[in-house]
Amino acid sequence: xxxxxxQKNCPYCHEMMDLLPAIPSAxxxxxxxxxxxxxxxxxxxxxxxxxxxxxxxxxADEPAVSCPVCGRNLRSEEE
Numbered sequence: 001x002x003x004x005x006x007q008k009n010c011p012y013c014h015e016m017m018d019l020l021p022a023i024p025s026a027x028x029x030x031x032x033x034x035x036x037x038x039x040x041x042x043x044x045x046x047x048x049x050x051x052x053x054x055x056x057x058x059x060a061d062e063p064a065v066s067c068p069v070c071g072r073n074l075r076s077e078e079e
Contacts, residue, residue, distance in 0.1 A: 006070050013040055013047065013067035013074060029069060040064060040074075047074040 007013075011027040031037020031052075038051040046063035064074050 003072060004070075007067075007072040010067060010070040010072060012069045013072055015042055040067070 012029050028037040028039040030039075036053050038049065040047045041050045041059060042048075043059075047067075048060045048062075049064050049068075050057060050059040052058070066073055
């Protein structure tokens, strides 16, 4: 299945920045990286939902199946 334009350009599920050195991530879905928020983090090719509260970050145990914003299948290599 082909990606829609919204899915191709979604800033929330494509690598755009490094949250910490060696942790590629997308734009935060809510908040920002300086205080409270949530977003997707890429680890070894899999995307994981994460949330943070100032100095504490929690990352889901299982990879995300789809982007919560655009619906793109995160376990597929489709372009």
